[in-house]
Amino acid sequence: MVEKIKENDYVLLYLSPKRTYLVKVEREKEFHTHKGFIKLGELVDKEYGIRISSSTGAEFVALKPKIRDYIFKSQRRTQITYPKDIALIVMFSGIGPGSHVVEAGTGTGALTAALAFYVKPSGHVYTYEIREEFIETAKKNLTRANVINYVEIKNKDITKGIDEKEVDAVILDMATPWLVVSHAYQALKPSSIFVSFSPTIDQTIKTVEALEQNGFVDIQTFECLTRGMQIKPGKTRPQTLMTAHTGYITYARKTKKQ
Amino acid sequence: MVEKIKENDYVLLYLSPKRTYLVKVEREKEFHTHKGFIKLGELVDKEYGIRISSSTGAEFVALKPKIRDYIFKSQRRTQITYPKDIALIVMFSGIGPGSHVVEAGTGTGALTAALAFYVKPSGHVYTYEIREEFIETAKKNLTRANVINYVEIKNKDITKGIDEKEVDAVILDMATPWLVVSHAYQALKPSSIFVSFSPTIDQTIKTVEALEQNGFVDIQTFECLTRGMQIKPGKTRPQTLMTAHTGYITYARKTKKQ
Amino acid sequence: MVEKIKENDYVLLYLSPKRTYLVKVEREKEFHTHKGFIKLGELVDKEYGIRISSSTGAEFVALKPKIRDYIFKSQRRTQITYPKDIALIVMFSGIGPGSHVVEAGTGTGALTAALAFYVKPSGHVYTYEIREEFIETAKKNLTRANVINYVEIKNKDITKGIDEKEVDAVILDMATPWLVVSHAYQALKPSSIFVSFSPTIDQTIKTVEALEQNGFVDIQTFECLTRGMQIKPGKTRPQTLMTAHTGYITYARKTKKQ
């Protein structure tokens, strides 16, 4: 009755909070790290959460990947939407099981995977991506995260228009979100929600201006910072470094135009 | 086909980001604010998102409440778990549609409502609350948020034990989370996740120590800060005041004990 | 040999960190608070640091005011430069005993008082203020802070030019700092420092552009946040509220133009 690791499952090999590896369990493969290699075949039929030693004796734990792990591992170093931001985007967008969501751009599919995870099984994500070279990567990541069935990837320019109607949310993580605001207004159900994530203040200002001119209310922009704590009896303190900025989240609700 | 406001629906009357009111649409009722009153009957059969004038001419918008609104409006001033924290707790816990979750304490049901919203329709929340006086309030809030069917409220002391087995997450927002760690270990599926939210550093230290002694790995503590921005062409700046602290989030994964 | 409170000295009456009063010790006066009144004459010839009871039995402490107290008490609610910002402005400007400093605008003299305090006795502050109505308030505050002798207040528009040459720093807390950058370049000693404090990002961008075009290097902008901690055994945590924003500090060094 306890869930076992099966061949071709993905496991998260955990060494430390900063050293985790998302790997596919193939029976004949070895997975090599700076701490020696692990024979992946040994994991088959074991329980998730089991400890396993590498060839050099380092202890790893074979964890079942969660949505946060798929998000983290779907990203390229260059443009990261952090789990903290994704968590807030999901909460502020109001989406949940059954929601229909338009998203752009798809990128590597990290945010897409999260959206699909929370709207499944009866909801759906329509994700727009103009850069063809991302489509395959996104598909691979969405498949690995077990959410590909809830996503339609569209190789289209969302600044030209949105095909869907009566959607529950439009969520943007792209260079020119302000060009999508009037299309988002058309696509959204009345009273539904627009969310945009932008690294720069300039993008944010343009987006807010477009929202004000297009019948949105409750327009709010904020940023989110997380700071790790080092918890040790007698030595407790915040961690030394933190991410100072990922992006600004702008949120608004559609209202009937006057 | 467009969704209409029906009698006995809840609407969020929006005046400004800081002035919103969650009210039940009763045909004969007036809703009074410092900006005059609104005849609620006038909203019936209107579209969500409609603008409506109060008796003094102030313009309100009748929005469809989202999960974030239900959370905000479920809380008493005294002990608030903020949407930002709830968003992160949900993301880090790994729960989603279909998950089975144990939570304590229920309190006014704000976090419970969020958990139920994200696990529905096939998942379930088992929430423990020792203080009987909260049960009725929680029920009312969960009913209003349309998630009561996905929740079992238990008037029991979780520090004495957890009835459920093989759950996907144990989520705590209570005074003594460290007393629940060993029970959480028993209740969790292998490799599944424990999350605790505590205002003080002392609670956090005790909880982390208990996690270290009870077979959890990937133990991480962090805090989340959100800062609002005032976006106005020529006058853009962060807002003047912010919440400096709500609580520390501690997260861990169950592993097989050695 | 221990310093005594004399008639007409200012004392800081301390009730709690948030309840302090800067008052002049006049022999026949009573000082009234919400916790009863204090007969100021009783303080004469007492040691600084003495505890004194109000008419209702509340205990106050008669402290010797420090520069930080004079700063805090010189300000109007509407436009506050916080001690944290003043501290950083002083440190980054490189000024110290003997420095000659140009400042604008004077306002109520809070920043002026700090600058004068740190450059005295052999340095001097030349402070420009175009709004005549501030001059008297500034004089009063600078006199009370015992630094009026180290300050020249000029009722002049600094955007029209700076009279001084070879100064060690130009420090601006005014609406249009970018209009002063070229004058600052003329007034500064080679290699000396420009600092500007602005609430909005728009002011900051214009100022940085002007600095880049006017022979400055090492141009840096940052913001400073302070967060109070509640330290209590068993209940230690950050405070609930904090100031989220006062202003951006922009800093640069003059170099020879190419």
Added chain:
Amino acid sequence: MVEKIKENDYVLLYLSPKRTYLVKVEREKEFHTHKGFIKLGELVDKEYGIRISSSTGAEFVALKPKIRDYIFKSQRRTQITYPKDIALIVMFSGIGPGSHVVEAGTGTGALTAALAFYVKPSGHVYTYEIREEFIETAKKNLTRANVINYVEIKNKDITKGIDEKEVDAVILDMATPWLVVSHAYQALKPSSIFVSFSPTIDQTIKTVEALEQNGFVDIQTFECLTRGMQIKPGKTRPQTLMTAHTGYITYARKTKKQ
């Protein structure tokens, strides 16, 4: 009349905000960087602020070092008191020209240099350091910063007692500040100020407890965060990384014991 660079002066060679070098101008020396070398002799008799090309054509600026530069360059990577913290310590301590200050530990002399800079020429810093191996480094750094004449370095254990009386401030950056609180009370003028800087919350709690038991009031603890901004037209945003923690600053004023 313009200040010239003289032989044996220190200059700050500036390449970028993150690439600066504090070097002594020796006529026959070359200073080597990853961007080629600079013939230091060429700087003699030049104006501060001059631009100079390295052997590979990279442009450096020869700046006059300020107190902040001496602080930064006095530190070892391992234990840094940041200029932001030093600025706040100075401001909150109330010291200025003429103040007499007790400090511990000396370490590499970074904080000592700042304190001496602000109390000179008529004030003095008495700095305690138990670790003999630091004394020579501190002397060298204080000499380079031109403040050695205002400092007495004492190779003594301050937890055993403070020799000085009637000082204006006691400032601690050491492992066990709570062991110094009662000595600080004896050494301070009535109403004068104690400041302590500690990386961990545990040190801070012990120190606050000692202050409460030893006749101090206005006890406050806070932390300071600075966040850099990238200011570029069209691309303005906070920087990606920041220091999340250096230490907690605890501040208190001596009052007469009851």
